[in-house]
Amino acid sequence: MTAPRPTGVPILRLGxxxxxxxxxxxxDTSALAFTAELTERIAADGARGVLIDISRLEIIDSFVARTLTELTTMARLLGARVIVAGMRPAVAITLVELGLRLTGVETALNAEQGLTALGWQRMPHPPGPPGEGRP
Structure with a gap:
């Protein structure tokens, strides 16, 4: 089996x-490559959660919507929970008007809420001035 072709979409690991x-x-080709690359990373990294931030997208076509739904199902089969964060109101309205459903896709208002839902939390800085071993 060959490795998926890199899509140029960054995939970062936080725990x-x-x-x-x-x-x-x-x-369509890039969406399929992204799906292959992300599912490969889920399996290789043993990820239990995936956050996909779509806040920069002004439009999602039916193929990408279906791809997100399928990606969520594949991730679930690999033991990971997927949250799509940052959907713009115009995108949500368009999806509903077109009758497209993101069945099984969890959403969050923004990336921070999505990460919190996945159980990832920032460590609070202890009080006091920076320095002395603190950032």
């Missing part, structure tokens, strides 16, 4: 959560 974002609209 056992993978974080990625769709910065531009994906054509």
């Amino acid at each position: 056992d959560v993978l974080v990625t974002g769709l910065l531009n609209e994906l054509d």
Whole structure:
């Protein structure tokens, strides 16, 4: 089996959560490559959660919507929970008007809420001035 072709979409690891974002609209080929790359990373990294930030997207076509639904199902089969964060109101309205359903896809208002839902939390800084071993 060959490795998926890199899509240029960054996939970062924060503990056992993978974080990625769709910065531009994906054509069909890129959407399929992104799905293959992300599922490969879920399996390789043993991720238990995935956050996909779509806040930069102004439009999602039916193929990308279906791809997100399928990606969520694949991730679940691999033991990971997926949350799509940052959907713009116009995108949500368009999906509903077109009759497209993101069945099984969990959403969050923004990336921070999505990460919190996945159980990832920032460590609070202790009080006091920076320095002395503190950032």
